[in-house]
Amino acid sequence: MDDPTPLEALQARHRKEQRDLVARSTQKKKSATKKTRKGVNDECERLEQELKERQAQELAELNGETTEDAPADPLEPADEVEANGLEADVEKLSLATSQPDAPAQPPSEQPAGPKKKQNRAKARLARRAAEQEALIAQAEEEAANMPDQREVEREQMKSHFGKYGLQEKEIRADGHCLYAAIADQMETSGLGLKPRIEPKIHEEQGLPVYKTVRHAAADFIEGNPDDFVPFMEEPINQYLQKIRNTGEWGGHMELLALAKTYGVRINVLHGDGRVDKIEPEGNPADAKEIWLGYYKHNFGLGEHYNSLRKTP
Structure with a gap:
């Protein structure tokens, strides 16, 4: 079997880190009392946010990018990111994935004006964010099934x-x-x-x-x-x-x-x-x-x- 590429190795490590964090957070929440619950929840949210930011930074660095200023695809000009940012890209990606066979709008019903070209680097980040959320949901389900x-x-x-x-x-x-x-x-x-x-x-x-x-x-x-x-x-x-x-x-x-x-x-x-x-x-x-x-x-x-x- 061929050795994994640097990207594959990094993604595998990220998935394991996400599963471990969810399992650890779930156990902390199960063990919390009424007095400690708020502090435990705040700590779990902070750890999850720190993990997301670090993993996004590592992916960007591996691709020679930065999370603050990801470069545009060399074949297409960079466009201004929409107000909804990464979340909007994830939503569009999910809709496109769930309806692969949906017919295109007739030309007469399409909105007028030039269509913006999406920044491919940001699309990659959106796709990775969607994959990360799916892994977190899977890890939460596994942790919920663990014995108390x-x-x-x-x-x-x-x-x-x-x-x-x-x-x-x-x-x-x-x-x-x-x-x-x-x-x-x-x-x-x-x-x-x-x-x-x-x-x-x-x-x-x-x-x-x-x-x-x-x-x-x-x-x-x-x-x-x-x-x-x-x-x-x-x-x-x-x-x-x-x-x-x-x-x-x-x-x-x-x-x-x-x-x-x-x-x-x-x-x-x-x-x-x-x-x-x-x-x-x-x-x-x-x-x-x-x-x-x-x-x-x-x-x-x-x-x-x-x-x-x-x-x-």
């Missing part, structure tokens, strides 16, 4: 609850979800929020309980820096400040610190049925257990933890 990852993950998670005797307690989807889920588990299981290193704040001060858990994690990391600093990408003081005083999400290091300071085994259930076990200090076989549910796709902010309580 949020719903799939939700159903998968529910299917595992019975196996472990669990029921889900929804936790607010914000940056505090890991700590709030831990607090719910410690309280409802009767274990209480009593870490090995007494936190510098107390819930009696009127602060939400997740704040106590945040400080418990930060204090344990601060007291055992050698176990955590090698995995940090920033100075430990900045890292601890984020845990204590911001809505920074928690992850594996914070789970490890909390398992050790509270002396509990933290089981994290995933949608695929996998259970990550974060062990307490010394890995005692008789350690108390608490359960969290980890979601990757199901909430607008991204990764999320819910509390999984034992069924009565």
